[in-house]
Amino acid sequence: MAIIAVYSPKGGVGKTTIAVDMAWRCAMRGGHRTLLWDLDIQGGAGFLLGAEPNQHPRAASLFQREGNARRLVCSTRYTGLDQLQADPSLRQLPLQLARLGQRSRLSWLTRDLRRDYARIVLDCPPVLNELSEQIFAAADLVILPLPPSPLGARALDQLRAEFSRRDRRHPPVLPLISMFDSRRKAHHEVRNGSMAGLPMIPAASPIEQMAFRRTPVGVFAPSSDASRALDRVWREVETKLGELNIPPV
Ligand SMILES: Nc1ncnc2c1ncn2[C@@H]1O[C@H](COP(=O)(O)OP(=O)(O)OP(=O)(O)O)[C@@H](O)[C@H]1O
Numbered sequence: 202m203a204i205i206a207v208y209s210p211k212g213g214v215g216k217t218t219i220a221v222d223m224a225w226r227c228a229m230r231g232g233h234r235t236l237l238w239d240l241d242i243q244g245g246a247g248f249l250l251g252a253e254p255n256q257h258p259r260a261a262s263l264f265q266r267e268g269n270a271r272r273l274v275c276s277t278r279y280t281g282l283d284q285l286q287a288d289p290s291l292r293q294l295p296l297q298l299a300r301l302g303q304r305s306r307l308s309w310l311t312r313d314l315r316r317d318y319a320r321i322v323l324d325c326p327p328v329l330n331e332l333s334e335q336i337f338a339a340a341d342l343v344i345l346p347l348p349p350s351p352l353g354a355r356a357l358d359q360l361r362a363e364f365s366r367r368d369r370r371h372p373p374v375l376p377l378i379s380m381f382d383s384r385r386k387a388h389h390e391v392r393n394g395s396m397a398g399l400p401m402i403p404a405a406s407p408i409e410q411m412a413f414r415r416t417p418v419g420v421f422a423p424s425s426d427a428s429r430a431l432d433r434v435w436r437e438v439e440t441k442l443g444e445l446n447i448p449p450v
């Protein structure tokens with residue numbers, strides 16, 4: 202069982218798109234029972250999977266003392282893939298978590314779900330606050346999408362600095378270049394320079410189309426270059442998880 206957080210303090214870098222694709226691949230390609238947990242009030246993950254919004258906003262209620270994640274889990278159109286949708290109740294979550302004073306609330310909730318799922322993918326909001334602390338405490342692996350620009354490299358440095366100044370355990374981070382445009386010289390410069398050797402996801406129309414079709418790219422364009430690139434990233438994540446020797450439940 203592994204918890205994969207798709208996280209970046211930067212907004213709009215492809216987190217939700219990657220989280221949905223990753224969860225879909227874990228379930229459909231890897232055959233793992235997978236839960237996609239949307240922690241971002243924007244609710245993009247459910248949208249990309251074609252889900253209807255929750256009638257009763259209670260995503261944040263899970264984090265209360267009596268909260269039970271299983272009660273809010275919904276199935277998706279895809280075999281082996283369930284989801285926990287976001288809704289407007291998450292607005293208060295960082296405050297609620299701080300008030301609860303339980304730094305490990307998210308870890309505790311995910312631990313409870315470990316029996317049901319082999320993979321839990323967290324779609325994270327672009328924040329550095331109480332919620333990101335809980336995400337770092339819960340995750341076995343953090344996928345960090347970075348735009349191919351000096352600001353992307355800076356976000357990586359900032360996260361490393363953030364981790365190194367903490368005395369608590371932090372999960373391993375898999376940085377990757379997101380939205381790489383091969384026509385841009387500047388992108389090549391970054392890819393060959395400060396981000397050399399990182400896995401890369403191209404800026405590509407089929408990936409963008411996920412939001413219009415509300416369907417994972419692997420369903421409607423499985424042999425596109427874009428889907429193949431995402432498949433390579435998923436494989437890299439699986440390899441990394443294998444190396445981590447995560448103890449079984
Ligand atoms: N590789 C890609 N190629 C083309 N378009 C992409 C790619 N990845 C994401 N997009 C598009 O970029 C936009 C932002 O993507 P996404 O919502 O996944 O980012 P995010 O990091 O989750 O944003 P936020 O910080 O707001 O949660 C969306 O319109 C999405 O369709």
Ligand SMILES: [Mg+2]
Pocket residue numbers: 216217218241243245325326
């Ligand atoms: Mg997002």
